[in-house]
Amino acid sequence: MLICDQLTKRYGNQQRNAVDALTLSIEPGQIFGFLGPNGAGKSTTIKMITGLLKPDSGSLSFMGYSLYSDPVSYKRLIGYVPDEPLFYERMSGYEHLSFIADLYGVGREERKQRIEELGERLLLKNALKDEISSYSHGMKQKLSIISALLPSPKLLILDEPMVGLDPKAAFILKTLLVEYAGSGNTVFFSTHVLEVAQQLCSSLGIIKEGTLLYNGTLKDLQLRKQELDATLEALFLELTESGE
């Protein structure tokens, strides 16, 4: 289980906390959708969960490993697709993936098999021999997704993963995420595409101005608002505009 306890972060030049006492727990097998308006604190939260940004206070653990007392064991279990992936552009896609496999200690045979399987699945296999500098935005996004999945992480975190993907690739990614969670792993992703969140997520977190406004299922949100047929889009707008 992923446990975020009272996570708080304020950037030096800001008047308020970017993330304020955020507490969440996410069970294995869940697809958790993290939603919120621009500037709500989604990327800041994700960067804290991945260990890229240190919270001012609060704690984080995954499968019993604390990010602070056992960071390597914690990070080994996590795959991350950032909102803006960065690569050594002069490497080929295959060289980049081998580099990631080395970092995570994925053996020769397993990496070959995983790279082939994921490359084929995300329709990038033929381009893996090419330099990353020749890739389109969508191809880089696919490479970032393959990199995150390559070590078979128990927790997959994706920041706006649909951006830049064509409809077919977006469909493939959605199918992959459902399969991945179906095998007992945890998926945590942020998105502004509420139809995708409604379709995929077994639980939701809605954040505004650093504060978690809602955490639970769509069904419970519909019940709470007494609007059983309401779309996630309608409920999201109601919740984030009224702020209750």
Ligand SMILES: Nc1ncnc2c1ncn2[C@@H]1O[C@H](COP(=O)(O)OP(=O)(O)OP(=O)(O)O)[C@@H](O)[C@H]1O
């Ligand atoms: N490096 C930074 N320095 C200063 N302030 C920052 C920095 N990064 C984010 N912020 C501020 O923190 C708050 C939360 O930003 P964050 O990027 O986490 O939001 P977000 O929900 O991911 O937004 P979006 O949907 O627009 O990507 C905003 O007020 C933003 O201005």
